[in-house]
Amino acid sequence: MRRQLLIWSVAVIGLLIGTGTAWAHNVLVNSDPVNGSSVAAGPAKVTLKFDLPVQQSFSTVTVLGPDGLHYEGGPSQVDGNSVSAPVNPLGAAGKYTVGYRIVSDDGHPVSGSISFTLTQAGTGKGVPAAAAQPEGDSADSQDSESGGIPAWPWILGGVLLVAAGAAFALRMGRGSDD
């Protein structure tokens, strides 16, 4: 009975997709500069675009240079699905990492990074991390994180369902084949 296996597979996949959207956070879909790109001159600002609206509070964007110094030029601004931050003139040529930490549409914090390469050194000078950090930001961000619901019970539940479905389908198949 192959059909049983098929039905179970479809049911389990459907369930996983269903719970998947239930715990889905915002996902970065685009950026300017594009992740992995090379630029000859430093951008005046960086923009990160997500698939869902970003909440106004607690969003931070940092630009870290190859010299370990920060080049973000001020606090980030949220506009719908996008978060942008002004960028100071860049310094040394090399890889710049744009780190982000946002509060997603469902209230969960989402963080990650993209990078781009500056091919020609600019005239700018970065600042050390401590000076670049917006005041009181880290404490606020941690508060928002503690309110999140962990995803692991859902993942564990999904894994158990798949296992149960597979075992059931195998037993059904074996019984009818014999």
Ligand SMILES: [Cu+2]
């Ligand atoms: Cu979430």
